Amino acid sequence: MATSVLRIAAFAGALGAAPLAAQSTTPKPAKLLGIIRSESKQPIAGADIQIVSGPGALSDLRGFFRLDSIAPGERKLVIRKVGYAPLEITWPFAAGDSVVRIFELATIQALDSVVTVAKQTRDPQMDEFEAHRKLGLGVFYTRADIEKAGGQISNLVANTNGVRMTYGPAGQAYVFSSTGPKSMREAMGLAPKCYAEIYLDDANVYTRRTSGSPPPFDINSIPPSSIEAIEYYSGAAQTPAKYQKMNTECGVLVIHTRRP
Numbered sequence: 001m002a003t004s005v006l007r008i009a010a011f012a013g014a015l016g017a018a019p020l021a022a023q024s025t026t027p028k029p030a031k032l033l034g035i036i037r038s039e040s041k042q043p044i045a046g047a048d049i050q051i052v053s054g055p056g057a058l059s060d061l062r063g064f065f066r067l068d069s070i071a072p073g074e075r076k077l078v079i080r081k082v083g084y085a086p087l088e089i090t091w092p093f094a095a096g097d098s099v100v101r102i103f104e105l106a107t108i109q110a111l112d113s114v115v116t117v118a119k120q121t122r123d124p125q126m127d128e129f130e131a132h133r134k135l136g137l138g139v140f141y142t143r144a145d146i147e148k149a150g151g152q153i154s155n156l157v158a159n160t161n162g163v164r165m166t167y168g169p170a171g172q173a174y175v176f177s178s179t180g181p182k183s184m185r186e187a188m189g190l191a192p193k194c195y196a197e198i199y200l201d202d203a204n205v206y207t208r209r210t211s212g213s214p215p216p217f218d219i220n221s222i223p224p225s226s227i228e229a230i231e232y233y234s235g236a237a238q239t240p241a242k243y244q245k246m247n248t249e250c251g252v253l254v255i256h257t258r259r260p
Contacts, residue, residue: 162234196251
């Protein structure tokens with residue numbers, strides 16, 4: 001009888017352990033962060049982004065969206081917006097992958113009842129980066145610098161003159177200024193942190209100008225492998241006219257993503 005009891009207990013234990021073993025081998029889902037914009041580099045709000053048989057989202061006023069819980073493997077991404085040609089892409093998502101991309105939608109123009117798609121223009125962003133670097137007013141990092149960042153760009157940005165970092169519990173990293181009158185008030189506990197304006201290519205993904213108190217942008221949410229170059233300007237006097245807006249006294253960080 002004792003032997004039968006032991007066998008039954010061992011069998012029940014094996015059944016109980018099976019789900020745990022299966023659970024441990026479940027691949028970690030991927031995520032996709034992106035910007036939807038027009039050929040003229042303007043953000044497109046309200047675009048429908050959908051992983052076929054997976055998560056979906058709508059782009060916000062900045063054109064920004066985020067999809068979590070994407071099952072690993074080749075997945076079909078469909079982007080639609082009235083007035084623009086739909087975009088369909090098949091993308092291989094690795095387990096735990098974090099993909100950052102900018103998607104441009106082509107405008108549909110009706111000419112004599114014939115639908116035409118506007119021709120894609122050349123992306124001038126890296127030309128602008130080089131022009132800004134020649135002026136020498138900010139701090140500039142190229143792909144070679146970024147590849148030395150050790151897996152997170154916060155390791156690189158944290159050593160930039162005029163930058164201070166604050167970190168979240170899951171490795172998040174937020175940039176704020178260590179110079180200027182606002183930073184002095186913040187250091188004295190008289191004002192909140194002076195978070196920098198953040199641009200992802202031409203899209204202003206974080207600004208303090210919006211109503212309410214938007215959360216700062218986690219720069220570690222963008223994998224270094226997706227970044228081509230970085231610009232940082234510590235104050236309004238350094239900042240190029242393209243990014244010269246209110247609150248630039250807290251600094252401006254511009255992240256240029258890599259092109260296919």
